[in-house]
Amino acid sequence: MQQLQAAFTDMIQQHEKLVYKVCHLYAADAEDARDLFQEIVLQAWSGYARYRGDAAISTWLYRVALNTAITHKRKKGKHNALPLPDIGLLQMADEPNHADVEAYKLMHQMIAALPPLDKALVLLYLEERPHTEIGDILGISTSNVGTKLNRIKDRMRKQAQPFAQQ
Numbered sequence: 001m002q003q004l005q006a007a008f009t010d011m012i013q014q015h016e017k018l019v020y021k022v023c024h025l026y027a028a029d030a031e032d033a034r035d036l037f038q039e040i041v042l043q044a045w046s047g048y049a050r051y052r053g054d055a056a057i058s059t060w061l062y063r064v065a066l067n068t069a070i071t072h073k074r075k076k077g078k079h080n081a082l083p084l085p086d087i088g089l090l091q092m093a094d095e096p097n098h099a100d101v102e103a104y105k106l107m108h109q110m111i112a113a114l115p116p117l118d119k120a121l122v123l124l125y126l127e128e129r130p131h132t133e134i135g136d137i138l139g140i141s142t143s144n145v146g147t148k149l150n151r152i153k154d155r156m157r158k159q160a161q162p163f164a165q166q
Contacts, residue, residue, distance in 0.1 A: 008048050012041060015058055018127075019065050025112070025123055026069035028076065040068045055136050062124075062137045070116045106163055110156050118152050125149055 012019070019040055020033070027033035044064045051060055111122050117138060124134045131145040140148070 004049065008045060011048075011057055011061065012044070015061050018058065018062060021123060021127070022062070022065040022069050025119065026073050026116075032076070036069060036072050039072055040065045043068045056133070059133055059137050066116075066120050066137070073116070102163075106160060107156075110159055114152070118148065121145065121148055122152060 019037060023033040023036045023040070027036045044061060047064060051057070111119060114122065120138060121134060124137060129137075131142045134145045135142045138145075
């Protein structure tokens, strides 16, 4: 039992950033993100002994995190204000200009408004995960990953067009 607990603790520590990214994308505020993190860890622990190794441990943990986050968000209801997580949308300089900050905020708002599956897809894409891994995590085919990403990008481009002309 101690070996199992130690392995689980190591796994959580190793993939902590991944779980926090999911938390901050689906939580309403910092406190909600901490609660969600705890929920994800509990869900992961309850299923850890049944992990078969069919997929990478990070893939399995991401699926647990994503499913828990979606359930958590449904229970809490939709929140309008979301924090700006550090999800690699913009490599800001020491002193970012106003346009960069506004572009980052707009991108975050558009991602936050996406349906849960699309939001997860974009998050994984921004983490530069391979299409095959994204498909495994989300339970969709690799070709569907590419198709969905292209459609999401097109939709977001169209939504951002009016702001680009200002």
